[in-house]
Amino acid sequence: xxxxxxxxxxxxxxxxxxxxxxxxxxxxxxxxxxxxxxxxxxxxxxxxxxxxxxxxxxxxxxxxxxxxxxxxxxxxxxxxxxxxxxxxxxxxxxxxxxxxxxxxxxxxxxxxxxxxxxxxxxxxxxxxxxxxxxxxxxxxxxxxxxxxxxxxxxxxxxxxxxxxxxxxxxxxxxxxxxxxxxxxxxxxxxxxx
Amino acid sequence: xxxxxxxxxxxxxxxxxxxxxxxxxxxxxxxxxxxxxxxxxxxxxxxxxxxxxxxxxxxxxxxxxxxxxxxxxxxxxxxxxxxxxxxxxxxxxxxxxxxxxxxxxxxxxxxxxxxxxxxxxxxxxxxxxxxxxxxxxxxxxxxxxxxxxxxxxxxxxxxxxxxx
Numbered sequence: 001x002x003x004x005x006x007x008x009x010x011x012x013x014x015x016x017x018x019x020x021x022x023x024x025x026x027x028x029x030x031x032x033x034x035x036x037x038x039x040x041x042x043x044x045x046x047x048x049x050x051x052x053x054x055x056x057x058x059x060x061x062x063x064x065x066x067x068x069x070x071x072x073x074x075x076x077x078x079x080x081x082x083x084x085x086x087x088x089x090x091x092x093x094x095x096x097x098x099x100x101x102x103x104x105x106x107x108x109x110x111x112x113x114x115x116x117x118x119x120x121x122x123x124x125x126x127x128x129x130x131x132x133x134x135x136x137x138x139x140x141x142x143x144x145x146x147x148x149x150x151x152x153x154x155x156x157x158x159x160x161x162x163x164x165x166x167x168x169x170x171x172x173x174x175x176x177x178x179x180x181x182x183x184x185x186x187x188x189x190x191x192x193x
Numbered sequence: 194x195x196x197x198x199x200x201x202x203x204x205x206x207x208x209x210x211x212x213x214x215x216x217x218x219x220x221x222x223x224x225x226x227x228x229x230x231x232x233x234x235x236x237x238x239x240x241x242x243x244x245x246x247x248x249x250x251x252x253x254x255x256x257x258x259x260x261x262x263x264x265x266x267x268x269x270x271x272x273x274x275x276x277x278x279x280x281x282x283x284x285x286x287x288x289x290x291x292x293x294x295x296x297x298x299x300x301x302x303x304x305x306x307x308x309x310x311x312x313x314x315x316x317x318x319x320x321x322x323x324x325x326x327x328x329x330x331x332x333x334x335x336x337x338x339x340x341x342x343x344x345x346x347x348x349x350x351x352x353x354x355x356x357x
Contacts, residue, residue: 019261026254035251048249048256055257056264129242146241152208171202178237 007071022062024026026055029072032148033079039139040083042132050086054079073154076144080158087136130180138173145170198350201231282336289329296323 005013005024013021025064033054038047065074131139144150144158152170156163203209204217220227 019265021260022261023254023258026257029194029250030253030257031246034253035247038247044247044249045247048253051249051253052257052260056260059261060264122246123240127240131244142241147244147246169209171199174234174237174241175198175242181237 008067010047011062011065011071014059022059025071029075030055032072033075035147036076036079036140036143037083039131039143040087040136042136046086046090050083053086054082057082069154069157072148073157075152076148076150077158082141083136083145084139097178125183126184129179130177130184133184134173134176137169138176141166141169141173194233198234201227201234204231205235272316285332289325292325296325 005021007025007028010021010025014025030051033051037050038044041047041050053188054075058075061078065071122140131142134142139156141159145152150158152163152166154172155166159166159169161169165168200211201210204214204221209217217227221231222228263346
């Protein structure tokens with residue numbers, strides 16, 4: 001099967017019973033979906049579970065996809081709601097999604113063994129660390145905007161809010177990220193001294 | 194929200210109008226405070242854009258497709274059997290009936306032609322033993338076994354789901 005097939009063509013093939021076409025869709029979006037799920041769950045295991053559930057839900061509902069939005073936007077909407085539901089189920093003490101103080105430290109794959117010293121840590125490491133310290137909502141907005149290539153209007157659709165609300169969330173998320181980054185780097189500089 | 198910061202992000206994101214864009218560009222060029230803020234924000238912006246995505250485990254897509262296959266297997270036969278298959282079976286049955294009637298009529302015509310006064314009925318035993326009829330019965334038996342197998346599988350699947 002050619003890799004140049006569009007999402008719509010792959011969906012049509014899947015609806016005709018070609019499961020290989022759906023496997024291609026999974027391969028295309030698995031990193032985006034997993035990263036988005038990770039922003040919520042802060043744990044790789046839970047993120048995989050959310051991502052898997054989302055892909056299966058999307059497969060079940062594929063015939064109802066009306067093509068009014070991009071497939072990716074629709075997929076991320078499912079991921080967003082699945083992650084929110086999962087988070088609510090797990091947090092019996094009901095932690096607010098935009099509560100910055102209630103973050104859980106993400107299990108960062110790059111934070112072990114070879115990156116023990118502050119000198120070895122890259123800027124990307126600090127960014128990843130800072131994003132993992134943001135609230136789920138802030139981290140999700142940043143991921144959708146920068147990595148999932150979604151417009152403000154599409155993010156509004158995914159999160160079920162107004163476009164202006166997304167704009168404000170994005171401004172705040174970037175500001176919090178900058179503050180967190182500065183705080184973490186200041187701490188690392190002290191560590192070095 | 195800081196007005197300068199807000200305007201600069203709009204400028205970087207490309208969400209401001211043409212006029213605003215020109216005005217902000219002029220401010221960045223002339224005002225050192227705006228220029229410094231713009232450079233800092235653009236640095237953050239490009240760093241976030243360049244961040245790599247997280248990778249799920251190697252078996253991720255396999256697990257998803259396993260889930261999809263399990264979903265397909267648990268679908269009731271009514272929804273999983275294609276309309277083309279049902280149409281094919283119906284067509285085959287109609288064709289078989291037409292063939293049998295044609296054979297009977299042709300045989301009857303031959304007998305009637307040989308002895309006009311004597312109404313010889315067609316040799317039914319010869320017709321029923323023909324290869325067409327045998328194939329028809331064979332197909333029916335296979336179809337019956339297939340349906341019985343699907344029914345029992347579904348029944349067993351339901352029992353398992355209930356026990357979970």
